Amino acid sequence: MYPSMSCWTRRGLLLALALGLALLVPMALSLGAAEKTRRSVGNGHGTGVTLRPDDSHGDGHGVNKTKKIFPVLTFDFAHVKIPFEISLWVLLASLMKLGFHLIPRLSSIVPESCLLIVVGLLVGGLMKLVGAAPPELQSDVFFLYLLPPIILDAGYFLPIRPFSENLGTILMFAVVGTLWNSFFIGGLLYAVCQIEGTDLKSIGLLPCFLFGSVISAVDPVAVLAVFEEIHINELLHILVFGESLLNDAVTVVLYHLFEEYSGLGMVTFLDVFLGVICFLVVSLGGVLVGAFYGLLAAFTSRFASHTRVIEPLFVFVYSYMSYLSAEVFHLSGIMALIACGAVMRPYVEANISHKSHTTTKYFLKMWSSVSETLIFIFLGVSTVAGLHSWNWTFVTVTIILCLVARVLGVMGLTFVINKFRIVKLTNKDQFIIAYGGLRGAIAFSLGYLLHPEEFPMRNMFLTTIITVVFFTVFVQGMTIRPLVDLLAVKKKQETKRSINEEIHTQFLDHLLTGIEDICGHYGHHHWKDKLNRFNKKYVKKCLIAGERSKEPQLIAFYHKMEMKQAIELVESGGGVKLPSAVPSTVSMQNIQPKKSNSERALPQISKSREEEIRKILRSNLQKTRQRLRSYNRHTLVGEPDEDGWNDLLLKRQKIMDMDKQISRMSNYLTVPAPPPESPTLSRSRLASDPQHYVPKPTLGNVPIIKVDLASPQSPEYVSVVDEFQKEAVPLKEEDEDAGGLTMKVPLGDPKKEEQEQQDGGKEQQRLMRCLSDPGPGGAEEEDEPFLP
């Protein structure tokens, strides 16, 4: 009884809070409106908050200054009005999002976008009741503030491999498909408008085409919102999503073309030809602008190692600048953003710290999530707010035409595309692609941008657009999930990539490139190979700092896996003895079950050692914690618990390794692969701050891996230091029988006293040195792994 009650009370409280806020918004806005009507002339647009500072402060400055009582508490809402309203809206959006997920049944039936639109409708209705003018979704706000985060998030995390493999298909759908849709819908609408009795005669051909181009573009926001929840397989997802992104160029060109000339009423061939040129300029120009800013960002991030706190800022600002720059020239801002994010990602990730990477990821997700929520809520509010002109014929014909055009277009294009594809698109695929063509806020905003004077039927257009958007989002959005299940469309595979797959895929890539060369055919693989070589040879050297530029992809992938496992190992907690079922990078874990009798003998040996190590570690932990630097706002200080985590990881690895060593000495077990300890162990000594610590090698071929925790791609930030560059110092002593933790400190070290200590040969001291965390205080040498 108890748990359910508390669960429900919690939910109830949260919903009450959300509703309360929903009521608060119209209240606040009505207050603002009341003040506004008192002061300013209405300027037609809803959120028109014309703040006049002089007004708010001007009342007290009269000529006749009479002495007033000193105001202890005043109410001055006007001067925080705008930020207050914005924050209220954002808060409302976020609370709504929270609220939906508390009601699991609802969120599994109805996609979030629908719920948000309904909320918007409710809020808009409430505001109208209260008497405030609900704000409409202004195109400026939408295009400049709400849309970029979503597109940047999409572009930065765009899966490049499936995207580039299907690029031809995507472009076909985006360009040819959108053109077909626009002209089909526009043309047929015009024909319908000419029919007697619909009183739509006034709409000319070009406005019809304009309307067609606005309504035919598949919307990335809506597609993302719906497809995200149905977890469809990667191919379909990238096809529909890629199409929604790339059709922006077409839409921009068509929109401008028809808008320019609909006043004149005719378009010549020259205009059409120029339109085609314009399309090429818009799309390629957008991509170039984006790529340029992406390279700039990558280059900047190379030098950012000393100011890690502002690293994420570079990602955001450069991307936003690329969007704005593209918009200056009326190029496709969306394509610029996508290009920028996709180009900068591999290089920036290799350069920035782990924390910055996490920050970037979460900020992008957060902003895009809030933006998306706000967009849908505003769509709902704008519906209530706008002036509508409903025309049954126009609306129904539009909806029907949209569906028909989409289906015909997809079918026709697939027929052509399948001739060129290796993996053909099936009928099921075609259906999902056609059904997934959702319209959204971009269409609405484009319609909103039309001038009422040139387009007297603007209100009717807007009403129709909203209706189509509602139809696609509600009807198609809600039914796509059961349809996907019904048709048994392949879902996304949630599994992780194994190292086998990675190796074999690379192998096959090389194989196919070779075969293509033998056939004399310069195909897909050939050019990809050339691009990779170029990238490795020139670009990476410029844009990636330090030695990470030379790290091959396979190694990066391998380290990522090892890191993940190490983290899982630590987080799973438990005792020193890890279950042998856990596949781990530490090969010691390969203890086969049949050797369990020898395993039993082990603990006796290790326990005493364990205690020793634990004691030493504990004392070292305290030592490390005390070494905190003075607080500096501009540097990232490693938190104490992070140190603790590192030490914990350290400890585990040490103990495991020690056990392994002991076992080897005692000949109880044959451990398969000795060497792998070294990378793992080195890696496990994670520095908590960006300062590298450099392990000094003694032997030539012991791999030393420099670990920089600060780097994001856990794999990529491990780089192999070329041992041959360092001085090779001969081994000090050879006796490793005493338990296998032999530390050898090379001669060239600044800390000579440590070396003298070591000459004592006491194992404990050796342990201490190897196990002590290199603190920020400075380069306590990392000793190389304890392997012979």
Added chain:
Amino acid sequence: MGSSNSTLSKIPNLGRLIEETGFTPAHIKRLYKRFQALDKGNKGYLSPQDFGSVKELATNPIGDRIIGAFFSQGQETVDFHSFVRILAHFRPLDKNRAKRPDSPEPINSRISKLRFAFQLYDQDNDGKISRDELLQVLRTMLEMQVTEEQLESIADRTIQEADLDGDNAISFDEFRKSLEKVNIEHKMSSRFLH
């Protein structure tokens, strides 16, 4: 028209070739032209040096393995039939092909493709990819950018992941299983041979 007929007529056993590999006559003609282009000196067969003239293969990490795959055990030459038969592995799958239960596995089926790839790994043809063979492959693919220890740990990790029967080597079945999520039909097909 006449020239195509004469080209095709030069190829012995054309019908059987088409039957085995599934190439159309037009394809075979194209491949024959390529064969002739590679065959400097018009010997009627290819030797390893002829493959060497394809300069991109020199920069390919597994170039020599690919060349070696064309020459079956101990042979020094490869004739047109074998040439086409090897390349037929990379033909895209035709989904509409009626599956006759008694017919042998088509040469471009998933299994055959995987078997071909497996043989490239397994140089000593013992039916397993041993740790050393894997190490060799890794060494050539990573082109000396990593240390021996790293290679060994990757190789160990790979075998550990794929090895199901504990013999510390990857058999063909284990190889196949580890790649079951990869779209081999797509990855191992060349559009040229479509």
